Amino acid sequence: MTAPALSLTDLSIAFGPEIAARKVVHGVTLHVMAGEKLAIVGESGSGKSVTALAVMHQLGRAGRIVGGAMRLDGQDITSLPESACRELRGRKVAMIFQDPMTALNPAFTVGRQLVDAIRSHDDPGRKAAQQQAEELLAKVGIDDPRRRSGQYPHELSGGMRQRVLIAMAIACRPRLLIADEPTTALDVTVQAQVVALLRDICASSGIALLFISHNLDLVAEFCDRIAVMYRGRIVESGSAEAIFGAPRHPYTRLLLDAVPRPGRPLRAAAPAPLAESPGEGACDYFSRCRLADVDCHVRPALRGAGTHLSACWRSLT
Amino acid sequence: MLDVVRSTETAPAAKAPGARRARPLSGLASLMRRLAGTRIGLVGLVIVGLLCLAALSAPWLPLHDPLDLMMEHRLEPPGASFLLGTDEMGRDIFARLVWGARGSLMIGVLTVAIGLSGGLLVGTLSGYYSGTLVESVLLGLMDIFAAIPLLVWAIAIVGIFGTGPVQLGPLLLPNEAKIVLLVGLLFIPGLARVAHGLALVEAKADYVAARRLQGAGAWSIMASDILPNILSPIFVQASVLIGIGIIIEASLSFIGLGVQPPTPSWGGMLADARSLAFSDEWWVATWPGLAIFLAVIGFNLVGDALRTVLDPRRRDGGPAL
Amino acid sequence: MTHAQGSAATLLATVSAGRRYPLAHSPLARLFDRRTTPALLGASLEVQAGDVLGIVGESGSGKSTLARLLVGLDRPSSGRVLFEGRDLSSFTAADWQRFRNRVQFVFQGAHTALNPRKTVACSLSEAFPAQPTPGALNALLAQVSLGPELLDRLPHQLSGGQKQRIGIARALARQPEVLIADEPTSALDVSVQSEIIALLQQLHRERRLTLVIISHDLGLVGAFCDRVLVMYAGRIVETGPAAQILAEPTHPYTERLVAAIPRGLAGRNRPADPPLSEAARHGGCPFEPRCSNRIPICAQDEPPEILLGDRLVACHLAPSRAIIAETNS
Numbered sequence: 001m002t003a004p005a006l007s008l009t010d011l012s013i014a015f016g017p018e019i020a021a022r023k024v025v026h027g028v029t030l031h032v033m034a035g036e037k038l039a040i041v042g043e044s045g046s047g048k049s050v051t052a053l054a055v056m057h058q059l060g061r062a063g064r065i066v067g068g069a070m071r072l073d074g075q076d077i078t079s080l081p082e083s084a085c086r087e088l089r090g091r092k093v094a095m096i097f098q099d100p101m102t103a104l105n106p107a108f109t110v111g112r113q114l115v116d117a118i119r120s121h122d123d124p125g126r127k128a129a130q131q132q133a134e135e136l137l138a139k140v141g142i143d144d145p146r147r148r149s150g151q152y153p154h155e156l157s158g159g160m161r162q163r164v165l166i167a168m169a170i171a172c173r174p175r176l177l178i179a180d181e182p183t184t185a186l187d188v189t190v191q192a193q194v195v196a197l198l199r200d201i202c203a204s205s206g207i208a209l210l211f212i213s214h215n216l217d218l219v220a221e222f223c224d225r226i227a228v229m230y231r232g233r234i235v236e237s238g239s240a241e242a243i244f245g246a247p248r249h250p251y252t253r254l255l256l257d258a259v260p261r262p263g264r265p266l267r268a269a270a271p272a273p274l275a276e277s278p279g280e281g282a283c284d285y286f287s288r289c290r291l292a293d294v295d296c297h298v299r300p301a302l303r304g305a306g307t308h309l310s311a312c313w314r315s316l317t
Numbered sequence: 318m319l320d321v322v323r324s325t326e327t328a329p330a331a332k333a334p335g336a337r338r339a340r341p342l343s344g345l346a347s348l349m350r351r352l353a354g355t356r357i358g359l360v361g362l363v364i365v366g367l368l369c370l371a372a373l374s375a376p377w378l379p380l381h382d383p384l385d386l387m388m389e390h391r392l393e394p395p396g397a398s399f400l401l402g403t404d405e406m407g408r409d410i411f412a413r414l415v416w417g418a419r420g421s422l423m424i425g426v427l428t429v430a431i432g433l434s435g436g437l438l439v440g441t442l443s444g445y446y447s448g449t450l451v452e453s454v455l456l457g458l459m460d461i462f463a464a465i466p467l468l469v470w471a472i473a474i475v476g477i478f479g480t481g482p483v484q485l486g487p488l489l490l491p492n493e494a495k496i497v498l499l500v501g502l503l504f505i506p507g508l509a510r511v512a513h514g515l516a517l518v519e520a521k522a523d524y525v526a527a528r529r530l531q532g533a534g535a536w537s538i539m540a541s542d543i544l545p546n547i548l549s550p551i552f553v554q555a556s557v558l559i560g561i562g563i564i565i566e567a568s569l570s571f572i573g574l575g576v577q578p579p580t581p582s583w584g585g586m587l588a589d590a591r592s593l594a595f596s597d598e599w600w601v602a603t604w605p606g607l608a609i610f611l612a613v614i615g616f617n618l619v620g621d622a623l624r625t626v627l628d629p630r631r632r633d634g635g636p637a638l
Numbered sequence: 639m640t641h642a643q644g645s646a647a648t649l650l651a652t653v654s655a656g657r658r659y660p661l662a663h664s665p666l667a668r669l670f671d672r673r674t675t676p677a678l679l680g681a682s683l684e685v686q687a688g689d690v691l692g693i694v695g696e697s698g699s700g701k702s703t704l705a706r707l708l709v710g711l712d713r714p715s716s717g718r719v720l721f722e723g724r725d726l727s728s729f730t731a732a733d734w735q736r737f738r739n740r741v742q743f744v745f746q747g748a749h750t751a752l753n754p755r756k757t758v759a760c761s762l763s764e765a766f767p768a769q770p771t772p773g774a775l776n777a778l779l780a781q782v783s784l785g786p787e788l789l790d791r792l793p794h795q796l797s798g799g800q801k802q803r804i805g806i807a808r809a810l811a812r813q814p815e816v817l818i819a820d821e822p823t824s825a826l827d828v829s830v831q832s833e834i835i836a837l838l839q840q841l842h843r844e845r846r847l848t849l850v851i852i853s854h855d856l857g858l859v860g861a862f863c864d865r866v867l868v869m870y871a872g873r874i875v876e877t878g879p880a881a882q883i884l885a886e887p888t889h890p891y892t893e894r895l896v897a898a899i900p901r902g903l904a905g906r907n908r909p910a911d912p913p914l915s916e917a918a919r920h921g922g923c924p925f926e927p928r929c930s931n932r933i934p935i936c937a938q939d940e941p942p943e944i945l946l947g948d949r950l951v952a953c954h955l956a957p958s959r960a961i962i963a964e965t966n967s
Binding site for chain 3 (some may be wrong): 448449452522523524526527528532546
């Protein structure tokens, strides 16, 4: 068995100055194999984006890793000098973001930006890079790539721009592609196309995908495994079938019920806090949980048989 | 100008009948305290504060007469009897600096006050009425006004009215007033441009549309929604302009169009020291230059600190991110 | 829609309302450059008292423009907007005052919906016609399930869900009969989204509030609204009961929209939507370049609105497809 494309072991991340550090990710462990599609699902502030930024070494000055390890292709990347980080980004890991408007430079044609991305690592020369750029554009489903590569970002629709960004991300054949809510700013029909494109790229090139979203319905459509995060911890993880078919954590259940789906009446989510949290060591979901009792004053660990794990004393079955 | 900050901050609390607790600090005192909380703000406040204190208390300080020509003490180096030395005509430099601060600071602050009121008015109006004739006319006027350089204006004004006081109806305007008015008016286009850009963004915000749906009038929306939201970046700009106002006054005095001798002014002192700049009498030119430098730095630091402090998200321990 | 307007219960209506925006920014430049971009091309709709109407479409479909016309934030450049049969353009100041008391708007819960420098109390007080009592403010907050402790907070101290509740409370201050909400949940997390929808549903139930929900999420609109209006490229392409439209969409664009709703495991391995060419069109059906069912006439004539049972569809193929569907069933 080969090493996973990405493996995070007990990763903890904190923000702020040393003395008043605020931990936002607590001991996250997850593995993504080559060609596998893993989704991290959670609400804003759950730590899902921060985890992704940590892998990219893009936490900025305020954030840092305070525990655990990250391995990419078996190589430890927990702490790297800046030069190695640059090497890592783009060639080993690439990321696409929520807003395709701001991720492209409006002053240059998309072809030029794509060529620059290709040449920034193994430079094959301008001609060859141009050729590759057009091939990439064709690969991400942009028709007439020659004409498109001469256009500026504002001449393309949001869906097209996201396709260009995907082309840029896979230009250097990374091992891992991180997609942080890549479809949130797009229309539903375009969202379906972008998701299909990501699925096809992973299938054909063996790139591992880490897909970050708050929409369980969307990720269950194409991801192999799902990790649900809440307040900086993974509260449930398992195959998409297991999580979707038999959710064990009440928070996962809430997320599933919250998505409006045709042909199913809307169920109102739990209103704001039900109960005061009993303290530091308690289950983070305590205040919103309908099933909470005295057991939950102690935070449950992630456990379970096989690959379907959940962090709940009263796991739903 | 700082009064405006206070009123916009306390207004919501005053209008809020349901408010349980007043904000712990409000108004000028709170602003000063928050400014002093940042390192650059503290340094800036100390510099500006010392300069203002010196300028205000000049008549009561144990100083030589700044106009007194002590020919027997010409060009004395800094020492015990003359702290910063004397100039070519034997006048005490320290005394002249302190008295000159009155003019320089007043001109700096007054010019910006004029520029700020005009710039905010024009900018807010043109931003709110974006896409209408109001905007085109106002911004066009600003462009025309700004197209003629300051020096041309200054020479034209002084050429027409001379360097002496001007009788304006019952008022006798000293030459300084002309300078203040001129520089203040010339600050308007720049500030109006900045204010226009900011007001444009705010005018498109949903909360402005919401106010319109409540039936609020244009003036009420401009005063209570747009203006408070564009004030802080404008203040930052304005505090930097105070320094520039001081420099402009100094330059005008330097070429003889500003504060008229023998009244002491920093620019005028520099002009008098022109011939001594590279001689052994280094102190004559150095001190006024240093004073201008300090004042400009001080106001710039305060401006930088204001930028941080006036951001509503930085206040009272809100979420750091 | 095609029925004569003015049935007793019709509150709001548009009659082939269109809106074009000039390309030139200043009025002087507009003298020389008369080009305009259309945001909305002749949309007609009726909102009955007690309706829950959903307007769906992608960005640029004109749905937000339509909403702004309905609430009087913008004027139509062609056609009319009617409130109880009266044209908004003939309103006097007093009429507007009355209109504002009866029709209100909820903005997208993004950061600009609330003035960042005003406390919640201040933002809400302004929404009342006269200075409210503290009790009235607390009661208003209670209507959106918020406590009075939020009154002296500033917007940045509120969560996304709280901000949107404040936005709804602000619209409710004058006890309107109609609430128009532009993407009320798109800036929120899914769990918060369902809370906001539940709140709107409750308001509809308890106060018989007429709701118009603008959204790009057909799943949401379908689960919540009675009637749905699908917009594409500035036109209404299909109207009808929500359940019907979701179960068997008639217009090919609606079909695409329904197919694109994420369905979890049920949506696995569904055939990928073919990428669409994005050529702009002049004349003919606006959806023709993207349509997989197009026939020659689609490129020439703009399809008329065809009434099929409860539904109104703007598609040349709609009648024949309806017949096929009928013979199949």
